[in-house]
Amino acid sequence: MxxxxxxxxxxxxxxxxxxxxxxxxxxxxxxxxxxxxxxxxxxxxxxxxxxxxxxxxxxxxxxxxxxxxxxxxxxxxxxxxxxxxxxxxxxxxxxxxxxxxxxxxxxxxxxxxxxxxxxxxxxxxxxxxxxxxxxxxxxxxxxxxxxxxxxxxxxxxxxxxxxxxxxxxLILGIGYRKSKLKGGVVPDSWRSVFESEDYAGRISWLGESQDLFRLAFKYLGKSLNDTSAELVKQAEDLLIKQKPRITNFHSDDGQDLLARGEVDLVIEYNGDIAQIAAEDDDIGFVVPSEGSLKxxxxxxxxxxxxxxxxxxxxxxxxxxxxxxxxxxxxxxxxxxxxxxxxxxxxxxxTNPITFPSAAILEKSEFGKFTGPDEARRIEEAMTRVKAA
Amino acid sequence: MQDWREDRKFFLITMAPPTLWFVIFFVVPMSLVWLYSFGETTGLIGVKISGTFANYARALDPLILTVLLDSVWIAGLTTLICLIAAFPIALAMTFASPKTKAWLLMLIMLPFWTNLLIRTYAMISVLGTKGLINSGAEAVHNLLVGIGLPMGAFAPMPLLYNQTAVIIGLIYVHLPFMVLPLYAALDRLDKSLIEASLDLGAGHFQTIMRIVVPLALPGIVAGVIITFIPALGSYLTPEMLGGPNDLMIASLIERQFKRANDWPFGAALSFLLMYITLAFFIVRGMIDKDAAKRGGH
Structure with missing residues (x-):
């Protein structure tokens, strides 16, 4: 953040x-x-x-x-x-x-x-x-x-x-609009935002490169602090492939996009979604089962x-x-x-948005500070994703 | 009359504050950024100026050039549309009565008094899925359905988060930059030349193309430059109105200085932008020189 x-x-x-x-x-x-x-x-x-x-x-x-x-x-x-x-x-x-x-x-x-x-x-x-x-x-x-x-x-x-x-x-997860869920199924996996056609044109990713890549690592089954060149490349390919299906990269205002009905799924922080969920019953939040970034x-x-x-x-x-x-x-x-x-x-x-279950917190990780070279590697990959 | 430059003391006193200002707030910081562009990061905080060209080499990567070209394209299109839209406005202002003129000027200036961020949010609420345009269209749609037309379900137009939105936003922001220099140039124009042209049988369009435009050329060039340059480096508009493909160079520069913590590369990118800007001034200089030569004959 x-x-x-x-x-x-x-x-x-x-x-x-x-x-x-x-x-x-x-x-x-x-x-x-x-x-x-x-x-x-x-x-x-x-x-x-x-x-x-x-x-x-x-x-x-x-x-x-x-x-x-x-x-x-x-x-x-x-x-x-x-x-x-x-x-x-x-x-x-x-x-x-x-x-x-x-x-x-x-x-x-x-x-x-x-x-x-x-x-x-x-x-x-x-x-x-x-x-x-x-x-x-x-x-x-x-x-x-x-x-x-x-x-x-x-x-x-x-x-x-x-x-x-x-x-x-804070923890990152997927904020969603309940009435727009495909088949009423809660998007319990990062797949719904990273590798699925279900919500094409109705997804907003967070624009923070380090965080976005870390979540992609998590989806790929790796630790979000594993910043090896191969994994960055793999995540980059994943994101480039999915990019035509997203609406935009938000700058930490994803909750507003969701609230205004611009998108149906958004990668956001629990606190931010809790704020809009307090005013709109149709809003939900889930930390996907793969775990997330705390x-x-x-x-x-x-x-x-x-x-x-x-x-x-x-x-x-x-x-x-x-x-x-x-x-x-x-x-x-x-x-x-x-x-x-x-x-x-x-x-x-008891607000499930503010406090996700202990099991999911257990699966989630804190982002470690990686060296400047790793940070640059992700930044450059993000530039390629954005320019692709 | 005495040349004011001959009074050295007066000259020095009047020139000192602007020079000092220029040096402290322009020359010094820009030189620093320029020096950074030949440096490399050391550790987490340091920048060592080593005279390397590696940052420029990275900046000339095809990928970065694509982003740069996209930015030039978006800014160029914005400028062109601004020029086409601003010319009639400026012309109308020139021929308006003094009282109307003041009002029109005021209307052009008014948006400047509002913060850019707030104006951009206003654009979001106009263009959004549930924004003014879409809800207006939906109301019309429902009305048509109401009188029994087979219209099907209303599908909101995707007006936001794409390149069109960015260009609309940029035009909205930059139109005054084009109108004002055009108006300044047209207002100075000798109206009798237009009357003469019309008297001698030229049509209105011909008069505009063959009399007004050539005479207003310096104003047009000034307008194009002061519209194009800020549009090229715009940050807020593409960030807030753009979709996933609308990366402009300013956002890239911002990331280098902030999260990527790579000031030398950010500096090199900034100066790449500066060099493009400089190229435009050189072109302008050539046009001016050309015009002066033609004027001399």
């Missing part, structure tokens, strides 16, 4: 200032979200909007006086989260926004511009660790790690959560952070059950936090 383009609905959301999706309007304009910063608390004191359930006395051991600088996706925080942190710890949070992992990475590749907590996705956690840009976390300062769901107690991409803590997770957005402390103690306290605070529930309620993405999930209403907890 790197290129975020706002949909008209999101533009409205943005105008109204309501949270709903992290995909930023600013990203749509290609603008950097930097400079658009929000102080967590107006300095008006304790009477600020504070949710009742915030942890009362929250001690920051050896905390610094400075303002905590937090670099986050747009519309990716609870309504009162930052104010609650100020109340609990007396540390003010200043949040700046970014629109894509590439933007985040580019900003840190020239040195930490002064942030304490950042929010890269899993493969970018790997990338930043490889470039030695992240600080090791002191788990003794993050006791709320115990709140994480069992399957999130450890991580494939950051073994032992040495450098990051999960915040929200990703996680993680909180991390960049090297050179001015207030690492506050940063640890903030990460611990974000993993608190009440706080996590407040965030999940606002952003509607699946939370990896058990304590938070337990506090949510049934509609959220």
């Amino acid at each position: 790197t290129i975020k383009r706002a949909t008209p609905e999101e533009t409205l959301h943005f105008m109204k200032g309501t949270p709903g999706s992290r995909r930023a309007f600013l990203a749509a304009l290609g603008a950097t979200a930097a400079g658009f910063s929000l102080a967590g608390c107006g300095g008006g004191g304790e009477a600020e909007a504070t949710s009742a359930g915030a942890p009362a006395a929250f001690k920051v051991e050896g905390g610094e006086q400075a303002v905590l600088k937090f670099y986050n996706w747009d519309t990716y925080i609870g309504e009162t989260t930052l104010a609650d942190f100020k109340t609990a710890s007396n540390v003010e949070v200043q949040m700046d926004l970014f629109a894509s992992n590439d933007e985040l990475f580019a900003k840190f590749s020239a040195g930490n511009p002064g942030y304490d907590v950042i929010m890269p996705s899993n493969d970018y956690v790997e990338r930043m660790v490889a470039e030695d840009l992240l600080m090791e976390l002191d788990h003794s300062k993050i006791p709320n790690k115990a709140n994480l769901l069992p399957e999130f107690q450890d991580s494939q991409f950051d073994p032992g959560w040495k450098h990051s803590m999960p915040y929200v997770w 990703s996680t957005d993680c909180m991390a402390i960049p090297k050179g952070a001015p207030s690492p103690n506050n940063a640890h306290a903030f990460i611990n605070f974000m993993l608190d059950g009440q706080v996590g529930a407040g965030i999940a309620k606002a952003i509607q993405y699946p939370t990896p936090n058990k304590a938070a999930k337990d506090l949510m209403d049934e509609a959220y907890k």
Whole structure:
């Protein structure tokens, strides 16, 4: 999920200032979200909007006086989260926004511009660790790690959560329009989008080359992190053959194409489809039986952070059950936090779109960061697919 | 009168800010990109400028050239249609009363005040399967069925996500770029020449082709250039309105700078585009020179 383009609905959301999706309007304009910063608390004191359930006395051991600088996706925080942190710890949070992992990475590749907590996705956690840009976390300062769901107690991409803590997770699957299904059969295989005539002219692929190829690898029965030249070639041939049957490559606005009736099948993220399914009963979502691509957005402390103690306290605070529930309620993405999930209403907890079955999650993989040569190989194959 | 260049101090003071601006915001960044195009990526973040031509060699790959040719074709067609559509508009504006003229100018300029992204979304809601055109057609269809015509089921027209949609979108965006220079050229035209032509027995069409067009040629050339160049490098329109086959060069460049993390190759592609643009200016220069020569005789 790197290129975020706002949909008209999101533009409205943005105008109204309501949270709903992290995909930023600013990203749509290609603008950097930097400079658009929000102080967590107006300095008006304790009477600020504070949710009742915030942890009362929250001690920051050896905390610094400075303002905590937090670099986050747009519309990716609870309504009162930052104010609650100020109340609990007396540390003010200043949040700046970014629109894509590439933007985040580019900003840190020239040195930490002064942030304490950042929010890269899993493969970018790997990338930043490889470039030695992240600080090791002191788990003794993050006791709320115990709140994480069992399957999130450890991580494939950051073994032992040495450098990051999960915040929200996502999975790719097929969003579909129930009334348009051929024979009423749920498209339970990637075959329906990659090697079938059934939905010719009614399919939208995601335009993100690395993700699309990874899903094709999965369909071909391989690991999605197997980027060998032969497999890339095989996937390329598969995609070129199927391309005449697709409508377009969407730029992470596939849910809108589905909602507007432009297509019947779309490769999209669970959270995005959950948003439109809430308004349209005819929308369904399935993670195909071959398994899929999972990703996680993680909180991390960049090297050179001015207030690492506050940063640890903030990460611990974000993993608190009440706080996590407040965030999940606002952003509607699946939370990896058990304590938070337990506090949510049934509609959220049992939503099969937001939470696909454990068996299918087991079959799915996180995208590993592959070297620049592998990335280039896929990019070039994608160019051939698009130009074919 | 004294040549203003003779007052050196005044000359320096007035020229310094634009020169500085030009150097800081054009020469320096473009030189950097130009240098990058001779570099190679090292590790995840670094670019080493090694003087290699490998990026240009990759950019001249037949596949990339196909994309480039497609882009030239789409931009060229857009420019041609814009020219054909804009000429009567500009002509009408020239002969309108001053009050109407102001209104017409305003109508041409109005879309500029709206963000391109929002205008493109507007196009999506016009062209979509359930968009304005299709739902209008469906209403007419249902009406005809209602009065008993055997029409069969309504099948929405595929107006979006194909090359036609891209070209419609590009024309919509670029038409003002063509109208304004044409209008500027036609407005300066000595109207008595047209009257003379008509008096001497030429028809309206002949007058336009033999009097108006040659005199407005500089305006036409300017319009063609400032329409063609942005159309060639357009990114948002083909990305949002195009189908799976409508890859334009700007999208390719964008991917190199972002996900592919291959700045040198992206830089080489950008400069390939620049060289094409430059070629157009050379052609224009030749036309101007030609015109000057003819004017001299």
